[in-house]
Amino acid sequence: MKKLINDPQDVVREALEGMAAAHPDLIRVNMEPRYVVRADAPVQGKVAIVSGGGSGHEPMHGGFVGYGMLDAACPGEVFTSPTPDQMYEASKAVHGGAGVLHIVKNYSGDVMNFEMAADMVRAEGIQVESVVIDDDVAVENSTYTQGRRGVGTTVLAEKICGAAAEAGYDLRRVADLCRKVNGWGRSMGMALTPCTVPHVGTPSFELGENEMEIGIGIHGEPGRRREALRPADEIVEMLLEPILQDLPFRQGDDVLLFVNSMGGTPLIELYVAYRKAAQVLARHGIRVVRSLVGPYITSLEMAGMSITLLKMDDELVRLWDAPVLTPALKWGAAPAPAAGSGGAA
Amino acid sequence: MKKLINDPQDVVREALEGMAAAHPDLIRVNMEPRYVVRADAPVQGKVAIVSGGGSGHEPMHGGFVGYGMLDAACPGEVFTSPTPDQMYEASKAVHGGAGVLHIVKNYSGDVMNFEMAADMVRAEGIQVESVVIDDDVAVENSTYTQGRRGVGTTVLAEKICGAAAEAGYDLRRVADLCRKVNGWGRSMGMALTPCTVPHVGTPSFELGENEMEIGIGIHGEPGRRREALRPADEIVEMLLEPILQDLPFRQGDDVLLFVNSMGGTPLIELYVAYRKAAQVLARHGIRVVRSLVGPYITSLEMAGMSITLLKMDDELVRLWDAPVLTPALKWGAAPAPAAGSGGAA
Numbered sequence: 217m218k219k220l221i222n223d224p225q226d227v228v229r230e231a232l233e234g235m236a237a238a239h240p241d242l243i244r245v246n247m248e249p250r251y252v253v254r255a256d257a258p259v260q261g262k263v264a265i266v267s268g269g270g271s272g273h274e275p276m277h278g279g280f281v282g283y284g285m286l287d288a289a290c291p292g293e294v295f296t297s298p299t300p301d302q303m304y305e306a307s308k309a310v311h312g313g314a315g316v317l318h319i320v321k322n323y324s325g326d327v328m329n330f331e332m333a334a335d336m337v338r339a340e341g342i343q344v345e346s347v348v349i350d351d352d353v354a355v356e357n358s359t360y361t362q363g364r365r366g367v368g369t370t371v372l373a374e375k376i377c378g379a380a381a382e383a384g385y386d387l388r389r390v391a392d393l394c395r396k397v398n399g400w401g402r403s404m405g406m407a408l409t410p411c412t413v414p415h416v417g418t419p420s421f422e423l424g425e426n427e428m429e430i431g432i433g434i435h436g437e438p439g440r441r442r443e444a445l446r447p448a449d450e451i452v453e454m455l456l457e458p459i460l461q462d463l464p465f466r467q468g469d470d471v472l473l474f475v476n477s478m479g480g481t482p483l484i485e486l487y488v489a490y491r492k493a494a495q496v497l498a499r500h501g502i503r504v505v506r507s508l509v510g511p512y513i514t515s516l517e518m519a520g521m522s523i524t525l526l527k528m529d530d531e532l533v534r535l536w537d538a539p540v541l542t543p544a545l546k547w548g549a550a551p552a553p554a555a556g557s558g559g560a561a
Numbered sequence: 562m563k564k565l566i567n568d569p570q571d572v573v574r575e576a577l578e579g580m581a582a583a584h585p586d587l588i589r590v591n592m593e594p595r596y597v598v599r600a601d602a603p604v605q606g607k608v609a610i611v612s613g614g615g616s617g618h619e620p621m622h623g624g625f626v627g628y629g630m631l632d633a634a635c636p637g638e639v640f641t642s643p644t645p646d647q648m649y650e651a652s653k654a655v656h657g658g659a660g661v662l663h664i665v666k667n668y669s670g671d672v673m674n675f676e677m678a679a680d681m682v683r684a685e686g687i688q689v690e691s692v693v694i695d696d697d698v699a700v701e702n703s704t705y706t707q708g709r710r711g712v713g714t715t716v717l718a719e720k721i722c723g724a725a726a727e728a729g730y731d732l733r734r735v736a737d738l739c740r741k742v743n744g745w746g747r748s749m750g751m752a753l754t755p756c757t758v759p760h761v762g763t764p765s766f767e768l769g770e771n772e773m774e775i776g777i778g779i780h781g782e783p784g785r786r787r788e789a790l791r792p793a794d795e796i797v798e799m800l801l802e803p804i805l806q807d808l809p810f811r812q813g814d815d816v817l818l819f820v821n822s823m824g825g826t827p828l829i830e831l832y833v834a835y836r837k838a839a840q841v842l843a844r845h846g847i848r849v850v851r852s853l854v855g856p857y858i859t860s861l862e863m864a865g866m867s868i869t870l871l872k873m874d875d876e877l878v879r880l881w882d883a884p885v886l887t888p889a890l891k892w893g894a895a896p897a898p899a900a901g902s903g904g905a906a
Contacts (some may be wrong), residue, residue, distance in 0.1 A: 220753070220796065220833060230833045231836070234835035239852070239854075272829065408563040473583075482859055482862050483859070484572065484619045486579075487583065488575045488577040490582060490583050491580035504582075507584070516827050519563060519862065
């Protein structure tokens with residue numbers, strides 16, 4: 217295991233300390249229990265958005281905390297669900313009087329623990345809505361999942377719902393929007409290499425020198441099939457075909473095209489794949505109106521990629537374009553807070 | 562060789578096509594000769610900044626083209642210098658009447674070709690200044706380099722000089738600023754694994770299962786020494802010590818701390834390293850006032866990291882914070898162009 221770490225048991229804590237040190241203008245890190253909140257939390261009068269899940273998928277979710285995206289993120293140990301008390305304390309810390317939305321990836325531990333946390337938060341008289349993301353078309357059930365796994369659409373839902381909350385949507389509207397994004401997003405991934413959980417020390421699965429896994433999960437869960445490595449263009453077709461059929465996406469649709477690195481695949485390869493994906497979509501008469509290319513929902517150092525397509529309308533485009541100021545996604549400028557708004561850091 | 566590519570000879574062209582498809586709002590790609598320009602080039606009255614070098618270091622340099630950073634980037638084949646005609650045509654394409662600055666990493670091919678290109682551009686009556694970046698403290702001469710190699714400070718110089726050009730600095734002032742940044746920046750890198758140039762097909766060097774290379778170059782050039790893998794905290798000390806001694810950085814200095822992935826090292830490990838680097842600097846009484854963490858100057862899929870320290874003053878902080886809108890670095894909002902300014906896309 218060749219990693220830039222110290223004691224494998226300390227990786228998550230030390231990485232959180234690094235995030236806190238690197239981004240004091242954007243986030244604060246609480247260590248007991250562990251959660252990341254935006255520096256100006258709680259924002260009075262705004263719906264608070266909380267997400268979380270196992271670590272090892274960085275920048276998701278801690279890197280998405282800040283203006284225009286998440287109010288809090290709860291990191292578990294690597295590939296392990298965070299606990300209900302993390303979600304409960306984080307929700308209370310960011311609640312600004314307008315309720316809390318939990319965005320939950322569909323893994324059994326995350327779903328169960330977020331349900332317990334939601335009950336605990338509601339018992340304090342705070343309104344909570346939960347939306348489960350299940351956008352991975354690869355398989356119907358998986359190692360840690362009943363139904364479909366939650367993957368790339370999570371990143372897009374967190375950005376879009378974060379902008380909606382910032383724009384003043386109430387809790388019901390933000391939750392409905394999140395369900396709409398989940399309903400309109402589809403993903404599929406593949407791996408060239410496995411990854412190694414630090415405290416395990418050996419790869420989570422094996423792949424031959426000339427093999428790839430099509431439909432891989434973000435924890436290395438089995439996909440649809442294992443087969444011989446093929447050119448990038450063929451792999452893109454193999455990922456896009458089930459995505460396009462599933463919704464189904466149609467001629468005339470506008471979409472956001474998200475090509476994501478599993479962690480170890482460099483940007484030059486993502487752009488090779490993006491090129492082909494754009495060509496395939498053009499052939500189908502589908503118009504790419506926004507893009508995202510890079511490592512945003514990763515699996516440690518796994519080499520591979522996932523493709524996410526999100527159908528877009530004017531509302532989603534407007535919310536996607538809205539300012540966001542987080543460690544990992546950043547564009548536009550936050551408006552100066554009005555006097556007495558309570559939103560200033 | 563497990564990569565998401567098609568024919569290895571086509572990687573650079575296909576990646577550029579992908580960039581053009583993904584970022585039509587920010588950049589345009591010219592294919593013959595190959596260069597990337599900002600979508601609104603040439604910007605009248607603004608100093609134009611051109612950089613370039615071998616591909617395989619993405620997002621550098623093409624990902625840094627856009628408002629507030631580079632006007633053009635010239636990509637060579639992987640780990641191969643671009644040609645003078647690329648630099649010449651790119652410089653002419655972005656010249657807006659205020660001259661052109663070439664920012665050149667110190668590799669013999671890049672330096673020679675940018676010198677030839679500068680002569681060709683000057684022969685057209687266009688003012689050109691060139692600044693060579695040579696910030697790598699690891700070794701004095703290297704495989705492709707007389708003197709020190711140019712590495713992480715290049716990213717920071719391109720951001721800061723891009724902001725200065727946007728703010729109206731004239732050519733001489735932008736060039737002097739670039740020399741100041743180079744003079745105040747120091748870097749050192751290390752590798753856990755080698756990388757494979759696509760058209761070569763085999764790793765550029767070998768590292769044992771428990772070995773690392775301290776002082777690695779971004780093309781896999783030998784560093785200071787090869788030794789047994791150690792905990793991240795010790796590696797950070799091994800990189801920071803020669804950096805701190807070289808300038809020298811002193812108690813009371815303000816710095817930007819840049820922890821960079823060589824490509825295959827995931828963000829969670831970079832933050833573990835950032836944490837330790839921040840602790841070491843605090844121990845020396847050096848104040849980190851800005852940070853950058855992520856894969857910005859990479860070596861394909863090489864696992865490893867580099868650390869760059871840049872001494873900061875008020876001018877550099879202001880220019881670092883200024884808006885930038887490129888595929889890879891993006892924050893703030895560009896001001897609306899004044900009527901008749903010619904800068905609108």
